[in-house]
Amino acid sequence: MNPLQLRDTIVGHIYDNWSSTEVAWPNKSYTPSPDTDWIKLIIRNGFSADLEIGRDGADLNACTVIIDVFTPVNSGNRNGLVHAEGIRALFYALDVDDVTFEAMEINEYGENEGFYQTRCSFSTKVIYYPG
Numbered sequence: 001m002n003p004l005q006l007r008d009t010i011v012g013h014i015y016d017n018w019s020s021t022e023v024a025w026p027n028k029s030y031t032p033s034p035d036t037d038w039i040k041l042i043i044r045n046g047f048s049a050d051l052e053i054g055r056d057g058a059d060l061n062a063c064t065v066i067i068d069v070f071t072p073v074n075s076g077n078r079n080g081l082v083h084a085e086g087i088r089a090l091f092y093a094l095d096v097d098d099v100t101f102e103a104m105e106i107n108e109y110g111e112n113e114g115f116y117q118t119r120c121s122f123s124t125k126v127i128y129y130p131g
Contacts, residue, residue, distance in 0.1 A: 037079060046064055064121060070117055
């Protein structure tokens with residue numbers, strides 16, 4: 001699985017399995033209403049390393065997946081944490097090809113433009129065999 005296929009796997013898994021909130025997809029216009037819970041997906045490509053010598057040798061590719069959960073401000077922090085746990089569960093037992101999904105980190109960031117933000121983040125690693 002190459003980095004583009006890894007990205008498509010993550011996006012597709014959310015698309016096919018997440019229905020708890022609206023999703024602000026990357027590079028798509030989205031304006032949430034003030035009373036809406038929603039999530040935002042960010043994928044940051046990470047390092048690549050050669051594992052084997054040669055053009056067709058294995059590579060190790062990594063990325064960080066960030067899913068920000070937004071809940072209306074002054075609604076408490078519990079609902080954001082409930083959604084974060086749902087996201088953690090969504091990826092916890094995911095087993096796809098040569099992908100390793102690391103443990104998820106959940107952090108409460110607080111108010112952000114009228115919403116309360118909770119960040120879910122985890123790293124992925126995939127062994128890629130070109131050609």
